[in-house]
Amino acid sequence: MDKINFDFKNRTAVVTGGAQGFGLDIAKRFLESGGKVIIWDIDPKMIEKAIQELNNPNLSSGVVDVSNYREVEENVNDITKKSNIDILINNAGITGPTAPLWEYDIDMWKKVVDINLMGTFNCCRAIVPNMIQNNYGRIVNVASVAGKDGNANASAYSVGKAGAIGLTKSLGKELADKNIAVNAVTPAGAKTRILDQMSKEHVQRMLSKVPRGRFLEVEEFTSLICWLSSEENTFSTAAVFDISGGRSTY
Numbered sequence: 523m524d525k526i527n528f529d530f531k532n533r534t535a536v537v538t539g540g541a542q543g544f545g546l547d548i549a550k551r552f553l554e555s556g557g558k559v560i561i562w563d564i565d566p567k568m569i570e571k572a573i574q575e576l577n578n579p580n581l582s583s584g585v586v587d588v589s590n591y592r593e594v595e596e597n598v599n600d601i602t603k604k605s606n607i608d609i610l611i612n613n614a615g616i617t618g619p620t621a622p623l624w625e626y627d628i629d630m631w632k633k634v635v636d637i638n639l640m641g642t643f644n645c646c647r648a649i650v651p652n653m654i655q656n657n658y659g660r661i662v663n664v665a666s667v668a669g670k671d672g673n674a675n676a677s678a679y680s681v682g683k684a685g686a687i688g689l690t691k692s693l694g695k696e697l698a699d700k701n702i703a704v705n706a707v708t709p710a711g712a713k714t715r716i717l718d719q720m721s722k723e724h725v726q727r728m729l730s731k732v733p734r735g736r737f738l739e740v741e742e743f744t745s746l747i748c749w750l751s752s753e754e755n756t757f758s759t760a761a762v763f764d765i766s767g768g769r770s771t772y
C-alpha cells in the first residue's frame with residue numbers, strides 16, 4: 523500500500539520515547555515527510571541505535587526522563603533557543619508489572635503513573651508556552667485502550683493512560699481558541715518491546731478482545747499520528763481517536 527504524503531517541511535517535532543517501537547517509526551515518517559525531529563528517550567544505547575538506523579541530518583536527540591520536569595524544561599530551553607517546537611508526541615511509556623492492585627508494588631505503581639501521566643503533563647507544561655507564542659501546535663498523547671476499558675492486573679497503567687485522556691480533554695479546551703490541537707490516541711496491542719513487560723497470558727487476553735483478530739501494525743499507528751500532527755488537522759481537538767481494531771467502540 524502506498525503511503526499518503528504529509529507535509530512536515532519547516533516543522534519541528536519532539537517525539538518522546540522515540541528510540542524504538544511506535545516512537546521510532548513516527549520519527550522515521552516525520553523525517554521522510556521533510557520534518558525535523560528530536561527524539562527524547564531515557565535509554566542512551568537505544569537512542570544511539572536509532573540515530574544510526576535513521577541516519578538523517580534532520581534528526582537530533584536528548585537523553586531525557588520525561589518524569590523529571592527539570593530535565594524536560596532544560597531540554598525545551600535548549601531547543602527553543604534555536605527553533606520553535608511545532609509538534610509534540612507524548613509517546614514515552616511503560617506498562618509496569620502484571621499484578622492485581624492489592625499485590626502491586628507501591629513504588630512501581632507510582633513509577634508507572636509518573637511516566638505515563640506526569641511525563642505527559644511535564645512535556646505539555648514545558649512546551650505549550652512556546653506553541654502559544656508561535657500560535658501553532660499539534661500535540662498527540664499516546665494513551666491506550668487500557669485507559670478507556672481499564673485492564674485487569676494493569677491498574678497503574680490503566681490509571682496513567684486514563685489520566686492522559688483527561689489531560690487531553692482539558693488542555694484541548696484550554697487551547698481551542700488558538701491554532702493548537704491536542705488529541706489522544708488509544709491503540710490496542712502492537713508487537714513492540716513493551717509487550718515483553720507483560721505476561722504471555724495477559725498479552726493473549728488483550729489480543730482475544732480485538733475483533734480484527736490481530737496485532738496493530740506500527741505503520742498503521744503512525745499513519746493516524748501523522749494526520750493528527752499535520753497542519754491539515756484544523757478542527758479536531760480535545761478528542762480521543764481509537765485505533766483498537768474494533769475493541770473499544772466508544
Ligand SMILES: NC(=O)c1ccc[n+]([C@@H]2O[C@H](COP(=O)([O-])OP(=O)(O)OC[C@H]3O[C@@H](n4cnc5c(N)ncnc54)[C@H](O)[C@@H]3O)[C@@H](O)[C@H]2O)c1
Binds near residue numbers: 543544617
Ligand atoms: N505496543 C503496544 O501494544 C501499545 C498499546 C497501547 C499503547 N501503547 C503505548 O505506546 C507508547 C509507545 O510504546 P511502544 O509499544 O513503542 O513501547 P517501547 O517499549 O518499544 O518504547 C517505549 C520507549 O519509551 C522509552 N521510555 C520509557 N520510560 C521513559 C522515560 N521515563 N522517559 C523517556 N523515555 C522513556 C523507552 O526507553 C522506549 O524507548 C507507550 O506510551 C505505550 O504505553 C503501546
